[in-house]
Structure formats: structure tokens, C-alpha cells
Amino acid sequence: MLDIIVKSGDNPAQIDWNFEELKNELSMRLEKYRGLVFTEENVADAKADRASLNKLKAAFDDKRREIKKQILKPLEDFEAKVKELTALIDAPIREIDSQIQEYENKKKEEKRSRLIAYHGKIIGDLAKVVPIDSIWVERWLNASMPINKAMEEIAARVEQIKSGLESLSGLKSEFETEIKAEFLKAFRIEDALKKKETLEHQKRQFDELREKKEREQEAKRIEQERKNTEKEVVPVNANPVVEEKKEPVIEQTEPVVVVPHITKTIENVFGGYFPYSISKINTFDCPQKFFWRYVKKLPEEKSAAAEKGLKIHDAIAKALESEQYDKEYEYEVRAALSYIGDRIVNQVENRFAIKEDFSSVEFFDNSGYFRGVIDCVAEKEVIDWKSGFGQQDYTQIQVYGYILEKLGMRPDILTLYYLRKRAADSIPYDSRQGREAFERLQQQIKIIETYKEEKQFNANPSPRCSYCGYKRICKANDLGYPELKDSQTLLITLEQVEMEKIRIKGIEEAVKSFVLDTGITCINESGEEYRPYESKMLRISDNDKMAFLVEALGIDPDTLKAWDTAKVKLLLEKMEQPGEVKGIYKTSISVRVGWVKPEQNG
Numbered sequence: 001m002l003d004i005i006v007k008s009g010d011n012p013a014q015i016d017w018n019f020e021e022l023k024n025e026l027s028m029r030l031e032k033y034r035g036l037v038f039t040e041e042n043v044a045d046a047k048a049d050r051a052s053l054n055k056l057k058a059a060f061d062d063k064r065r066e067i068k069k070q071i072l073k074p075l076e077d078f079e080a081k082v083k084e085l086t087a088l089i090d091a092p093i094r095e096i097d098s099q100i101q102e103y104e105n106k107k108k109e110e111k112r113s114r115l116i117a118y119h120g121k122i123i124g125d126l127a128k129v130v131p132i133d134s135i136w137v138e139r140w141l142n143a144s145m146p147i148n149k150a151m152e153e154i155a156a157r158v159e160q161i162k163s164g165l166e167s168l169s170g171l172k173s174e175f176e177t178e179i180k181a182e183f184l185k186a187f188r189i190e191d192a193l194k195k196k197e198t199l200e201h202q203k204r205q206f207d208e209l210r211e212k213k214e215r216e217q218e219a220k221r222i223e224q225e226r227k228n229t230e231k232e233v234v235p236v237n238a239n240p241v242v243e244e245k246k247e248p249v250i251e252q253t254e255p256v257v258v259v260p261h262i263t264k265t266i267e268n269v270f271g272g273y274f275p276y277s278i279s280k281i282n283t284f285d286c287p288q289k290f291f292w293r294y295v296k297k298l299p300e301e302k303s304a305a306a307e308k309g310l311k312i313h314d315a316i317a318k319a320l321e322s323e324q325y326d327k328e329y330e331y332e333v334r335a336a337l338s339y340i341g342d343r344i345v346n347q348v349e350n351r352f353a354i355k356e357d358f359s360s361v362e363f364f365d366n367s368g369y370f371r372g373v374i375d376c377v378a379e380k381e382v383i384d385w386k387s388g389f390g391q392q393d394y395t396q397i398q399v400y401g402y403i404l405e406k407l408g409m410r411p412d413i414l415t416l417y418y419l420r421k422r423a424a425d426s427i428p429y430d431s432r433q434g435r436e437a438f439e440r441l442q443q444q445i446k447i448i449e450t451y452k453e454e455k456q457f458n459a460n461p462s463p464r465c466s467y468c469g470y471k472r473i474c475k476a477n478d479l480g481y482p483e484l485k486d487s488q489t490l491l492i493t494l495e496q497v498e499m500e501k502i503r504i505k506g507i508e509e510a511v512k513s514f515v516l517d518t519g520i521t522c523i524n525e526s527g528e529e530y531r532p533y534e535s536k537m538l539r540i541s542d543n544d545k546m547a548f549l550v551e552a553l554g555i556d557p558d559t560l561k562a563w564d565t566a567k568v569k570l571l572l573e574k575m576e577q578p579g580e581v582k583g584i585y586k587t588s589i590s591v592r593v594g595w596v597k598p599e600q601n602g
Contacts, residue, residue, distance in 0.1 A: 015067065108141045111150075115140060118151050122158055128446055129184050130161055133439060157187075164189050175199040177456045178287075181447045202461060206475055272449050275353060275368035278396045281444050285464075290448070291457035292470050300469025304486050309387045312419065313375065316385055317349040320376065332419040336385060339417055339424060340378050347377035358406040370441075374400050381413040382429075392416065392425055395437050402434030512593040527598040535592050 038046040119132045135157045140150040164187065168180050173196055183192035273280075273294055284290045292298045311326060316336045318325035325333060351363040353371035361368045376383040382404065384397045397414045404411055415426040451457060459474055466484045468474065482493040511530075515521060521531040 015071065104143070107143075111141055111147055114147060115150055115154060119154055119158070122155060126158075126161070126165075129450070130158070131443075134184075134443065135161075135187070161187050164192070168192055171196070173200075174203075175458070177450065178458065181450070184447065185443075199458065202459075206459075210475065275366065275371050276441075276445055276448075277370065277372050278399065278441075281441055281448070284444070284448050286460040286462070286468075287451065287457040288459035288474060289468060289470055291454065292473075295457075298470070298473075301472070302469060303467040303484075305388070305467065312387045313349070313385060316375075320345055320348045332385075332387065335419045335422045336376075336417070338422070339383075340376070343378045343381075345376065345378050347374055350374040350377065352403065352407075354403060354407075358403070360407065370403075372396075372400060372403075374404075377404075377409075377411070380411050381415055381426075382411045383415045383417055386416055386418045387420070389418065389420065394427060395440070398429075398434045398437040399441060401429045402431070402438050405429075405431060405434065515593050516591075524595070528595040529598075530593070530595050532591050532593050533596050535590050 033049070116132050119135075120127060123130060135154070137153070139145055140153070164183055165180060167189065168176065168183060171179075173179060175196055178199055179192040179196045182195035183189060185191065280290075280294060283293060293300065312329050312332045315325040315329040315333050319333045319337060320340070351371070351373050353361045353363045353365060353368040355361055355367070356369040363371055374382060375385045382397055382401055384400075394414060394416070397416065401411045401414050410431075411429045413426050414429050415424050417424045465471060465474070466482050482489070482496070484490055484493060515530065516532060521529055523529045
């Protein structure tokens with residue numbers, strides 16, 4: 001029998017000592033201190049007594065620690081030997097676990113292969129845009145999940161996607177490609193319908209603006225023709241006056257922007273828009289911009305911010321390679337060098353390009369699949385220099401880390417370094433996250449590759465239009481986005497924003513007054529009605545009593561300042577003594593004007 005047998009008796013750790021004797025003796029000695037009062041005259045005696053008692057207490061504690069150490073010594077020896085025995089048992093357990101895990105992994109891979117094959121069999125023409133990874137659920141590999149059940153779920157998911165795409169086709173929308181692309185991101189039909197509504201709304205805006213502009217241009221043309229006709233009528237004069245010869249006057253006009261003629265068919269795009277990069281994929285946020293930049297390759301105005309960013313990156317790269325750099329960017333260079341410190345810099349502005357199988361190709365080789373530029377690699381940290389205050393987005397640097405890993409140079413740390421703030425946002429490199437980031441880009445590439453006709457590349461207006469390089473030739477320019485170039489244009493625009501806020505506030509007050517005075521309301525597409533409604537106001541009338549009651553509930557009264565009316569009222573109603581609540585607060589009804597949801601309409 002493999003049983004542990006302890007031979008030290010039933011109570012091996014029992015301590016036999018003179019507790020009662022010491023307790024009685026100590027009680028008698030301490031009796032003289034009971035009720036003792038020290039005065040200013042005998043404070044020295046008080047300090048001496050305190051020191052004596054502390055010394056006695058310390059002696060007891062010292063003895064306690066000594067005995068404890070003696071008692072624990074055999075226990076520690078016993079634990080060490082038991083651990084030695086369990087370690088002997090762990091060895092075969094690990095071996096068995098390894099074989100079980102290997103068997104389970106093999107079964108999972110076999111199951112995964114069968115499910116992938118089944119997906120390929122039923123997905124049909126949608127294989128490229130709906131890969132198995134986009135619908136994969138990890139629990140399908142659990143032993144408790146029968147493979148037939150997993151196949152049923154895959155079939156149901158695929159059928160749901162096909163049905164969704166068919167429904168979208170049935171809408172006969174001119175934006176069919178865009179709304180299907182939106183649907184394929186998360187397979188939610190509501191997202192696609194929302195995208196359709198947005199695009200149609202934008203188109204209506206564009207059409208209205210275009211028609212307005214055409215009417216204005218036609219009116220100008222008619223007016224100009226009228227003026228030209230008046231000039232051509234020469235009055236009969238018996239004594240013609242010879243006009244004095246004058247120097248021609250050159251009128252100041254707005255700069256003339258030549259809008260290039262864009263054909264309706266895309267030429268020479270067989271094989272796709274490869275190679276891709278992060279910036280190229282991000283440009284597709286506005287398909288129109290993508291078309292002009294990468295398909296038609298039209299020249300674009302460079303924004304001041306983009307130019308400055310490039311110059312800052314160039315200055316840092318030269319400084320890291322001990323070359324002369326533009327001293328205008330001394331602050332940013334010093335920030336970068338300070339962060340690097342005395343570490344070894346392995347890569348600076350490293351250009352790379354890969355094929356889809358991650359084999360390397362020349363950077364400018366158009367047979368590549370993906371390419372990019374890594375700002376800096378210091379030892380095993382990948383660093384992306386940020387010249388602005390942009391939002392945290394690790395996608396690019398995670399993709400770069402994953403590609404480096406595939407090329408045999410796995411990093412440990414990924415860092416976004418904000419030069420102006422001199423602050424680093426760093427995360428440990430994770431292979432899974434890197435792979436997932438790269439796969440997300442691949443999905444975006446597949447969507448872009450479905451765009452083969454110019455009519456698919458519609459503009460997607462956003463605040464970024466203000467500094468787009470194609471702003472002057474894009475119809476989004478008609479929406480009136482300001483042209484942001486530098487600090488001066490930024491300041492002017494912000495002043496305009498403040499003036500617009502005042503104007504909007506005045507309009508809102510006029511609208512509310514109109515509704516209140518006339519009783520006229522309106523209902524939007526969501527069924528909400530813009531009308532007057534009553535709002536209950538709550539005011540605390542007895543702050544001291546309120547503070548007393550909430551403190552009894554364990555709540556800091558100062559925190560109530562951040563609470564809204566409904567929350568305070570709910571708290572008061574939940575108090576155990578509602579009778580005491582009376583008189584603490586007063587309620588009043590005020591009338592407001594705003595959008596009221598359908599369920600609130602009585």
C-alpha cells in the first residue's frame with residue numbers, strides 16, 4: 001500500500017508549555033497598572049513603565065518565533081520529501097497528457113479538415129468572399145460537438161449568407177456592390193441596409209447640389225449672353241468719337257482647376273490592384289479616391305500635414321544613420337533618439353515586399369502581394385513614429401510584426417511612439433493577434449478586388465475631405481468642407497465653427513418657438529415626432545436631511561452632484577422610511593420641445 005504513515009503520534013505539532021502559570025503571574029504584575037493615572041510630574045515614570053512593558057512583550061514574541069521555527073522545521077522537511085514523491089508521479093502524467101493532447105489535436109485537425117472541405121463543397125462561387133475563417137466557430141472542434149451538428153450549423157450559416165445576398169440583389173440598388181461588401185464584413189443585413197440608406201442619402205445630396213450648381217451656371221451663362229448682346233449693339237453717331245487707347249485690365253480670378261476627363265472603363269487592371277499596402281487599403285475608405293490614385297494614377301495635391309510627416313520621418317532616419325538632417329525637426333529627432341537610447345538599431349526605414357506565400361520580392365516589383373516601410377527596429381522592438389496625435393491603432397504595426405515573424409525576425413514589442421507628446425504606447429507582440437490583423441487586411445483586399453467598373457468607385461464624403469488631395473475635382477467639394485492647410489486656415493475654420501454654433505442655436509430656438517406658438521409638429525422616418533413634452537424636474541429642498549439619509553445608506557453625499565434627477569428620485573423612493581423622505585425634495589413640471597419616440601406618443 002502506498003500510504004503515508006506518520007510515526008509521531010496523533011498530535012505531532014502539540015506544544016506542552018506553562019501557559020496558565022505565565023497568565024496568572026502576568027495578571028498579578030499588571031494589576032498595578034489598572035486605573036493608573038500619570039501626571040506631568042511623573043511622566044518620566046510613565047515612559048519607563050511603557051518601555052518595560054514593550055520589552056516584556058518583545059520577549060514573548062521572540063520566544064514565539066523561536067518555537068514556531070522549531071515546530072515548522074520537521075514540517076518543511078516533510079513537505080519537501082512529499083513534493084519529491086509527487087514529482088516522480090508527475091513525469092508519467094506529463095507523458096500521458098502529451099499523448100492524449102497529441103491524439104486530441106489530431107482528432108481536431110481531422111475534424112477541421114472535414115469541416116473545411118464541407119464548407120468548400122457548399123459555398124460555391126462565394127469561396128473568395130466568404131472563407132471558412134469568416135464564419136468559423138471554435139466550439140465546432142469540441143469533442144462534445146458531433147461533426148454532423150457542426151456541418152448543419154455551417155450549412156445554416158452559408159444559407160443565411162446566400163439568402164442575405166439574394167435579398168440585397170432583389171433591391172435592384174445602384175449601390176449593390178457597396179451594400180453587399182458591407183454585408184460581407186459581419187453578415188448582418190441591417191448593416192447593409194443602413195449602408196444603402198446612407199449612400200442613397202449622399203447621392204440625393206450630391207444630385208441636389210449638382211442641380212443647384214447647374215442652375216446657377218445656366219443663369220450666369222444667360223446673363224453673360226445678355227451682356228454680350230448689349231455690347232454688340234453700336235449706336236449711330238454722325239460724329240464718332242475716337243476712343244482713347246487704354247491699357248488692358250487684367251481681372252483677378254480664382255485659380256482655374258482643370259478637371260481631367262475620366263473614361264468609363266478601367267483599363268489594364270487584369271490581375272487586380274497589387275501590390276497592396278496599409279495606406280493603399282486605408283485609401284479604399286473612399287473608393288473614388290482609390291480609383292483616382294491607384295487606377296487612373298492622377299496627380300494629387302499634397303497636404304501640408306502629409307509633407308511634414310514625410311520630412312520628420314526622413315530627418316529621424318538620417319539621424320539614426322548618423323547623417324545630416326533638417327534641423328527644423330530637431331525636437332522630433334531628439335525625441336526619437338532619446339527613446340532609442342543606447343540600444344542597437346537593426347532597421348531604419350526598412351522597405352519590404354512579399355508574395356502571398358510570404359516569400360520576399362523587390363519593393364517595386366508589381367508581382368508582389370503586400371509591401372510596406374518599417375520606421376525602426378531597435379533590437380526586438382518594432383517602432384512606428386507618429387508625428388500627429390492620432391488614435392491608437394495597432395493594425396499596421398501588428399501586421400508588420402507578423403510579416404517579420406514569417407521572415408524569421410519575430411519581434412517582442414510593438415510600439416507607437418508619439419513624437420510631440422514624447423510618449424510610447426507599447427504592447428507585447430502576439431502571433432495570433434498579428435495573424436488575425438493580417439487576415440483582416442486580406443478580407444479587405446478581397447473586397448477591393450471585386451471592384452472592376454468605374455461606376456463602383458463612389459465617393460464617400462467625410463470630414464477628411466477637407467484635406468484630400470483630390471478635393472478640387474471631387475463632387476464632395478460641393479458639400480462645403482473647409483480647406484485645411486495650416487495653422488491659419490485651422491484658426492479661421494474654428495472661428496467659423498463658433499459662428500455657426502450661434503447660428504444653429506438661433507435656428508433651434510426659432511424652431512421650438514414655432515412649434516409652441518402654432519402647434520405644428522413633424523414626424524421623421526423613424527416615427528419620432530418633434531413636439532412639446534413634459535419633463536419632471538427635481539430639486540433638493542433640505543440638503544442636510546438628504547445628506548443624513550444617504551450617509552445612512554453608505555453613500556457619499558458629494559457623489560449625488562453627478563447623479564441625474566431620475567437616479568436621485570429612485571434612491572429616495574427606495575429608502576426604508578418613506579415618511580422621512582417628505583420635505584427633502586420638490587418636483588415641478590417644465591415643458592420642452594424635442595424628438596419623442598413613437599412609444600412615448602400617447
